[in-house]
Amino acid sequence: MSKPKAVVIYSGGMDSFTLLNRVIHDGYDVYALTFNYGQKHVKEVEVASTVCKQLNVPHKILDISPINQLMQSSSLVGSIDVPEGHYQADNMKSTMVPNRNMILLSLAIGYAVDIEASKVYYGAHSGDHVIYPDCRPEFVHAMNDVAKIANYEPISIETPYLNATKGEILKDGLSMNLTYEHTWTCYNGRQKACGKCSACVERLEAFADNNATDPVEYE
Template identity: 70%
Template sequence: MQNNKVVVIYSGGMDSFTVLNKALQDGLEVFPLTFNYGQRHVKEIVFADAVCNRLNLAHEIVDISAINHLLQGSALTSDIDVPEGHYVQDSMKATVVPNRNMIMLSLAIGYAVSKGANKVYFGAHSGDHAIYPDCRPEFVEKMNAVAKIANYQPVEITTPYLNLDKGQILADGLKMGLDYSQTWTCYNGRDKACGKCGACVERLEAFANNGAIDPIVYEDAQSL
């Protein structure tokens, strides 16, 4: 009998939202896993939980914020201004959280074993390769090798969008009829998205490239 159980690392952002729905549309039994690591944009967790409630999924939110003091030096976890601009700019390295994805994947693999799932879905994509070392193909390849031997039950790390950019991910999601008002992307966790941080800039670019209108509200909508 084929194992159709999968764990999806689900942040509440556009990419993981698309991955989550892709897994569901593929008929898989999905266990969404969300991490609170003390991120400035903790609002994304609220969006993730709302989506899982709507889909009637057993959503695990894991608080690992106690290790926040070990992951200092990032604009997402420390008292450092979030840089503005595109991910191609060197300044965006300030948003790298040390070892974040290795920690999350390790916990997700353990969760998969406990649930009898054989895959962990992870929303890394090519737009992140320039800035985030733990989103690059070589990182995923090495982590996948470890995931297959770390337990008696091998687990595969699945990255359906690893070699696609955010615009291509959005295109796939739009084909699925997904509602992206149910996602939060901005690195600033304020009432409205800033429209200026790297996450917002890339999101807006993705919608523009698809000839679509972003359904969320931005702080300075007239200038976008």
């Protein structure tokens, strides 16, 4: 009997890396989908490719970078410096990429319909709720309703970590004996992680919460 198909939006970060492995572990035939939307931290696309080759997972990298012309207000794609600090700080709002997850989910849903997959997974979690409206439960539930009626085939949007912290996500990954050297979280696109942007700060807190050592190199 063939496995059910699922599309996983796979950024290359630690959350989506854990999610990718969780969906594989749960018995799905996984198709990974990674987007280059012009993000400064495009290194995450490179590590995503490495992981999918290691796992022998079908992987599409979609270049939608021209859309960053419409999103210059975000420090992740525009000329604004990436802020430092914790996600709770107001200045982190500049890291919001306008409408990003609606765009990415729409494309992933189309891909799922095309390959006859019934589910699309993405790694929204509770740590993102404060700053990112497109990671909040109300957004996920509304998009799920749309995904069920937008095509002849209803697609389910799955967010198993929606109410989990980054530390809890890492705990799940460690329970699967995952290692995180081939993940990229830093919002800056330099050779080593900065350790100061909100993404790095939250990642380091997650490892500390689990009494684990982050294998990624920091400046």
